[in-house]
Amino acid sequence: MTRINPMPRVLPLFVLGVALLFAPACSDSGSGTVTVTTWGELLIEDGLTSDIFPKDHWSVKYSKFLLVYHSVTIADANNKVGAQLDHPLVFDMTQKAQGTPKTLGTYSLEAEAWPNVSYQMGPITSDATAGDLATADDVALLQNDQATVHVEGTGTSPDGVQKTFSWSFPTPTFFEGCHGEQDGKEVDGVIVTNGGTQNVELTVHGDHLFYDDLQSEEAVPRFQALADADANNDGVITLQELDQVPLYTIPIDKGSYGTGALGNVNTLGDYERTLSRTIGHYRGEGSCNSKSVAQ
Ligand SMILES: [Ca+2]
Incomplete structure (x- = not known):
């Protein structure tokens, strides 16, 4: 799983950079096309079946999985920017694209290696608009909650017990x-060939919101501890209820909920907020380094 790198807060200098939609395609080597897309895989579109939860056999169906992309940037080895998203785009990763990827942009780039690809999830800003298959209501929901990521869904136990959740996570993350x-x-960023077309997919891993360890390679998705956090037993697990559950009170048979080297992750609420920052991946199983963003 992706690790949140507990780096000091960094100034988002890339936000201040010049937003270039198209680089001049004038080199001798020709140019190619890069389409930047996003996909939450079938885990978010169709749901996480009980086999995704090998220990407690819950299943989860998302009804909403909103996020906002910011400053998606493709740069070469000298950090010359070839393409950059010019304003934030909101997506609902539960919306099936029916074979057509949800697209952030299509760019013509010089045929060369573009090893420095980065993107930011959040923050939501007033200039954000709805991306493919998202709605103005989706944008408004993120803006109202000042959320980078917002998920809604239902967990179902092997016995048919159901718990719903509707969580907004504010903290932006730089990948x-x-x-x-x-x-x-294995390629850093993307390699553009003359006349070639590359799909650069920003992949979202919906199972990571349920991992039972922040840094162990053995982490697996679980749901029982989250379900148990529904203190008033109204069938709705709130972030405020998760905030009331210290990690040390979770029985080991319901997950280690280890935090590795991360400090300040003390409750299940802290834990979910941290996991919400690990969902960003690259071209399927590829990954990025994640950092905090100064706000
Ligand atoms: Ca509740």
Whole structure:
């Protein structure tokens, strides 16, 4: 799983950068096309079946999975920007694109290596608009909650007990140094070939919101501890209820809920807020380094 890197807060200098939609495609090497898309995989579109939760066999169906992308940037080895998203776009990752990827932008880039791909989830700002298949209501919901990520859904136990959740996570995250597979090889960023077309997918991993450890390779999705946090037993798990559950009170048979080297993660509420910052990936199983963003 992706680790949140507990780096000191960094100034988002890239936000101040010049937003170039298209680089001049005038080099001798020609140019190619890069389409930047996003996908939450079938886990978010169709739901997380009980086999995704190997220990407690809950299942989860998302009804909403909103997020806002910001400053998606493709740069070369000298950090020359070839393409950059010119304003924030909101997506609902539960919306099925029916074979057509949800697209952030299509760019013409010089045929060369573009190893520095980065993007930011959040913050929501007044200039954000609805991306493919999202609605003005989705944008308004994030703006109203000042949320970077907002998820709604229902967990179902093996016995048919159901718990719903509706959580807004405010903290933006900067993902940089993205690398993933291209034509069977591990590539930093993206390699553009003359006349070629590359799909750069910002992949969202919906199972990561339920991982039972922040840094262990053995982490698996679980739901029972979250369900148990529904203190007033009204069937709705609120973030405020999660805030009332210290991690040390969770029985080991319901998950280790280890925090590794991370400080300030003391309750299930802290835990979910941290996990919400690990969902950003790259070209499927590829990954990026994540950092905090100065606000
Ligand atoms: Ca409740």
